[in-house]
């Protein structure tokens with residue numbers, strides 16, 4: 001059994017890429033591990049501080065998507081990062097010992113500064129992104145962190161700062177375990193234009209998209225570019241719609257028939273997409289149903305978040321008592337005890 005932490009920034013509705021990659025694994029992990037899943041609103045603010053108008057709404061959308069795909073508040077702690085103040089307290093403590101050089105050399109930092117030129121990211125807060133991320137993980141002493149490969153540099157920094165803290169304050173022992181990156185299978189889910197699915201490309205199929213919306217998006221989705229006409233032969237391996245079949249279609253026999261029909265031009269892309277929609281509908285209908293059920297009971301969502309924050313706070317609070325102690329800080333009311 002592992003202690004697991006992971007987080008997502010609330011930047012809007014999640015798409016099928018998030019679902020197939022991260023969330024399917026998160027749902028599986030909650031069965032046998034102690035899992036903490038956090039909507040990391042402070043992290044969203046680090047890059048979107050200039051316009052926080054959508055933050056609150058986006059936080060709720062992510063929560064609804066999480067619950068829709070089956071994260072279960074009875075089995076894991078689901079909470080908003082800013083509701084558990086210990087994240088910020090540990091961030092402050094770690095910032096004391098975080099070498100500036102580590103942050104300045106962080107490849108993700110340099111990349112983001114270049115890629116997001118429309119945002120001014122030369123702020124103190126954004127430079128400290130990995131410090132907060134390390135705090136998220138270490139405040140629970142989590143040992144496994146399911147994230148994508150793109151987060152591996154951040155995870156490495158989390159391990160290094162844990163080691164450094166232990167070295168300074170551990171008295172030869174270990175206060176923070178070094179968290180491992182858990183790289184789980186990440187099926188390829190391309191967007192409607194064949195590129196990587198991403199909200200910023202405008203090519204995403206969202207978890208919350210109703211079946212008719214998904215149907216419309218998939219009907220106009222790109223296929224193997226070699227199949228310009230119905231009579232052209234295609235190759236499933238070059239078709240983004242085929243990647244969706246791989247994920248959504250459990251019927252191996254049907255898949256073999258479709259692949260053959262594509263290669264021989266026996267069937268058209270429309271036929272293949274129609275077959276896909278049957279499986280997408282089967283997969284997504286219960287997810288949409290669950291999402292609607294939660295949407296209609298907004299009060300319950302507050303309860304879920306406060307229960308999640310409470311569960312998280314119990315664990316994080318224990319860590320912070322230890323941290324204040326080793327940092328030599330005076331406990332409140334210490335004189336009276």
Ligand code: TRP
Nearest residue numbers: 006007008009040043133136147
């Ligand atoms: N940086 C992560 C991302 O952009 C989100 C995140 C913040 C996170 N804190 C975390 C992920 C702690 C794992 C653990 O995807």
